[in-house]
Amino acid sequence: xxxxxxxxxxxxxxxxxxxxxxxxxxxxxxxxxxxxxxxxxxxxxxxxxxxxxxxxxxxxxxxxxxxxxxxxxxxxxxxxxxxxxxxxxxxxxxxxxxxxxxxxxxxxxxxxxxxxxxxxxxxxxxxxxxxxxxxxxxxxxxxxxxxxxxxxxxxxxxxxxxxxxxxxxxxxxxxxxxxxxxxxxxxxxxxxxxxxxxxxxxxxxxxxxxxxxxxxxxxxxxxxxxxxxxxxxxxxxxxxxxxxxxxxxxxxxxxxxxxxxxxxxxxxxxxxxxxxxxxxxxxxxxxxxxxxxxxxxxxxxxxxxxxxxxxxxxxxxxxxxxxxxxxxxxxxxxxxxxxxxxxxxxxxxxxxxxxxxxxxxxxxxxxxxxxxxxxxxxxxxxxxxxxxxxxxxxxxxxxxxxxxxxxxxxxxxxxxxxxxxxxxxxxxxxxxxxxxxxxxxxxxxxxxxxxxxxxxxxxxxxxxxxxxxxxxxxxxxxxxxx
Amino acid sequence: xxxxxxxxxxxxxxxxxxxxxxxxxxxxxxxxxxxxxxxxxxxxxxxxxxxxxxxxxxxxxxxxxxxxxxxxxxxxxxxxxxxxxxxxxxxxxxxx
Numbered sequence: 307x308x309x310x311x312x313x314x315x316x317x318x319x320x321x322x323x324x325x326x327x328x329x330x331x332x333x334x335x336x337x338x339x340x341x342x343x344x345x346x347x348x349x350x351x352x353x354x355x356x357x358x359x360x361x362x363x364x365x366x367x368x369x370x371x372x373x374x375x376x377x378x379x380x381x382x383x384x385x386x387x388x389x390x391x392x393x394x395x396x397x398x399x400x401x402x403x404x405x406x407x408x409x410x411x412x413x414x415x416x417x418x419x420x421x422x423x424x425x426x427x428x429x430x431x432x433x434x435x436x437x438x439x440x441x442x443x444x445x446x447x448x449x450x451x452x453x454x455x456x457x458x459x460x461x462x463x464x465x466x467x468x469x470x471x472x473x474x475x476x477x478x479x480x481x482x483x484x485x486x487x488x489x490x491x492x493x494x495x496x497x498x499x500x501x502x503x504x505x506x507x508x509x510x511x512x513x514x515x516x517x518x519x520x521x522x523x524x525x526x527x528x529x530x531x532x533x534x535x536x537x538x539x540x541x542x543x544x545x546x547x548x549x550x551x552x553x554x555x556x557x558x559x560x561x562x563x564x565x566x567x568x569x570x571x572x573x574x575x576x577x578x579x580x581x582x583x584x585x586x587x588x589x590x591x592x593x594x595x596x597x598x599x600x601x602x603x604x605x606x607x608x609x610x611x612x613x614x615x616x617x618x619x620x621x622x623x624x625x626x627x628x629x630x631x632x633x634x635x636x637x638x639x640x641x642x643x644x645x646x647x648x649x650x651x652x653x654x655x656x657x658x659x660x661x662x663x664x665x666x667x668x669x670x671x672x673x674x675x676x677x678x679x680x681x682x683x684x685x686x687x688x689x690x691x692x693x694x695x696x697x698x699x700x701x702x703x704x705x706x707x708x709x710x711x712x713x714x715x716x717x718x719x720x721x722x723x724x725x726x727x728x729x730x731x732x733x734x735x736x737x738x739x740x741x742x743x744x745x746x747x748x749x750x751x752x753x754x755x756x757x758x759x760x761x762x763x764x765x766x767x768x769x770x771x772x773x774x775x776x777x778x779x780x781x782x783x784x785x786x787x788x
Numbered sequence: 789x790x791x792x793x794x795x796x797x798x799x800x801x802x803x804x805x806x807x808x809x810x811x812x813x814x815x816x817x818x819x820x821x822x823x824x825x826x827x828x829x830x831x832x833x834x835x836x837x838x839x840x841x842x843x844x845x846x847x848x849x850x851x852x853x854x855x856x857x858x859x860x861x862x863x864x865x866x867x868x869x870x871x872x873x874x875x876x877x878x879x880x881x882x883x884x
Contacts, residue, residue: 383863399863493844506842535849536842604826615803622804624876629869641881642804650806658805659815662796663822665803679829681839686832688840721821737843762843 309334310462311785313519314371317465321370328360328370331465335372335416339463342788347438348448348458350377350389353417361412367522369412374458374467377418378425379510380499381405387627388501389433390423392652396627402499403534404468404510404527411526416464419454423654424618425475425503427451428726429716432656437713440483441786442752446710449479452513456483459513461788466523467513472503473606474705474730476511477742481705481755484744484784486520486772487513489730491763492737493538495524496531504613505536507606507734516782517743517773521545524765540763548766549773554588556771559698563599564729573704576746576754580775581702587774594698596690601683602732603724608667608680609735615664618657623648659720688736695761700771703729705742705755729757739765743772744781753781789823791816 309317309331320326336355343349353374364370375381378388380398382405387393401409408415422432430438430453438453440446441461448457452469456479459467469476471489480487488511495510502508512523525546530539560581565574581591622645623629630647632639653661667676694701707728716723733740738759745756760768776782796816800807807815861874870877 396867397863399859399866492842532851536844536846538844538846601829601832604829607822608826608829619804623869624878626867627869639879641879644879645804646801646806649804653805655811658807658811659818661803661805662799662815663819666795666799666819669799669802676826676829678839679832679834681841682834682837683829683832685837685840686834688843720818721825724822735843 308338310338310465312465313515314368314465314522315518317371318369331370332358332360332372332414335464342461342463345439345444345788346441346457346461346463347436348419348454348461348463349374350387350418350420350435350454351385354384354415358414358416361414364412366410366412368408368526371413371465372416373408373413374416374419374455374464375405376452376455376467376469377421378470378501379404379468380501381415384418386418386501388424389421389435390653390657391434391628392621392649393627398499400499403496403531405499407527419452419458419467421454422451423657424501424614425451425470425472426614426656426660428474428478428723430454430479431713431717432654434654439713440710441788442484443710445712446752447482447713449482449706449710451475453479455513456480456485456487459483459485459515460786462785466515466519468510468527469513470500470508470510471734472507472610473734474727476513477730477740477755477757478706478727480513480742482710482753484753484755484781484786485513485515486517486741486743486782487511488520488524488741488765488768489733489739490524490528490765491739493536494528494739494763494765496529496534496537498531498533502617504610505617506613507610517769517776518546518549520741521549521769543766545766545769548770551770552588553584553771553774556589556700556767557698558584558589558591558771559594559694559701560591561596561599561694561701561703562593563596564703570708572709572748573707573754577702577704577756580745580756583778584771584775587778589771594694596694596732598683598686598690599732602687602735603728605680605683605687605735606731607663607724608676609684611660611664612668612677613664615661615668618661621649621652623652628652656720684735687732691732691736691738699767700764701759703757703759705729705757709748709752709754733759738762739768741768741772743776745779746781747784789827791820791823
């Protein structure tokens with residue numbers, strides 16, 4: 307079998323046994339890229355073929371493993387454009403902490419993946435480059451915003467990747483592409499070098515082909531960093547040690563608000579089968595209520611856009627990348643006009659829509675009615691989870707209300723696009739960790755995913771349940787035909 | 789909540805985003821739909837609830853005041869669209 311189809315832990319065994327060399331891995335990954343990238347378009351630009359070198363000295367848990375990173379994560383000297391015109395030509399002057407950690411672990415940074423512009427979207431269609439396509443059906447979206455990172459792993463163009471998740475941007479594309487994606491607890495992974503979208507919600511996390519690789523990659527990137535004042539000084543457990551522990555007696559909550567009349571029947575059926583499977587392994591299920599679920603999307607689109615409007619104020623044609631041509635004229639109309647034209651031309655439609663929405667909810671006269679109220683409802687959403695977690699270890703839900711939808715289907719209807727994150731958004735509001743892992747396929751052959759939500763810093767509980775489920779089901783071994 | 793084209797124009801100016809007339813019209817309709825949706829928050833009584841700005845129980849994070857090397861100015865300036873020496877160059881701000 308070509309090595310690009312394997313996981314990092316499988317490759318490590320092959321390297322350790324001397325059966326294969328690092329060059330073998332890189333060659334197979336490059337060949338796969340050349341065969342499939344024109345169909346999938348997972349990368350924001352050509353990967354670093356010229357720079358990618360085997361690191362003979364590399365010694366670490368990810369030694370010689372090619373890893374792709376989302377285009378909003380800084381890597382020194384490389385284009386880092388957030389798939390946005392306004393960052394055209396921006397080369398990061400430093401490595402993000404996660405990139406430093408990857409390099410220290412021996413990994414090879416293989417390339418930057420396509421994304422929704424500034425992570426604003428659930429389909430990878432708002433990229434200024436091109437939409438990424440779902441490897442399981444090239445007419446469908448891969449999900450978003452980390453659609454490129456999910457598709458690159460699903461298409462076996464790379465062994466593992468990093469994404470970022472503000473309202474579901476790791477878990478939803480993982481679900482739609484049939485791979486594993488984890489959003490860690492807020493504060494678990496440093497965001498130093500992640501170009502900010504909404505600072506109270508953003509987290510970086512791993513995309514992998516199976517749970518063991520996910521635990522391996524999280525262990526590499528997690529930990530306190532004094533350069534991110536929201537990273538938490540707590541020791542990083544050895545996540546691999548929990549894998550293999552049985553799930554007997556684990557208490558799993560099913561929130562009734564996530565299983566409603568009219569939900570996608572195949573999504574519902576896959577969750578029912580997963581529940582039966584886990585029950586047979588000894589997990590104990592009970593229905594619970596998260597009563598403020600219906601408000602989460604509204605709260606999110608106030609808080610996330612408010613924070614985004616502030617974070618994106620720095621892109622004004624002065625320091626990074628793009629400036630409108632007229633801003634450089636000698637007889638230019640002045641600084642304010644240069645800002646407006648650079649931002650008007652540099653941002654795409656969804657970015658403008660969100661900046662305007664966020665500016666509106668923060669503006670004088672509307673702050674209390676929207677922003678301040680949303681922060682209070684956020685407290686209620688968090689309290690719902692606190693209450694459930696006093697009696698349960700994890701919560702099981704679908705990841706996405708539907709399987710992958712067609713490219714173009716939701717582009718003219720922002721609200722329906724926003725609602726595709728309905729199962730993932732509350733988790734960010736409450737700062738919790740959550741994973742999406744494959745749990746079946748539709749009749750048409752599209753992957754389905756389920757979400758396991760844990761307590762704050764409860765990643766071990768998540769991996770424990772997820773690993774047992776994965777090892778007792780065939781889904782993670784399926785590959786798209788490309 | 790009703791949103792007028794004038795509102796969109798006013799907010800776009802605050803956000804320093806230049807919009808075309810057709811963009812203003814388009815956003816006005818879409819924002820009206822989005823506000824109709826988020827207005828459901830008004831159903832809740834939140835008078836006794838404390839706001840959650842973020843979820844961590846940490847405040848006022850400080851670190852020792854130690855001099856360290858900073859970013860390479862050349863690398864930082866390399867991505868600037870217009871520069872002169874070690875300065876970002878912008879259109880004239882103050883009329884002479």
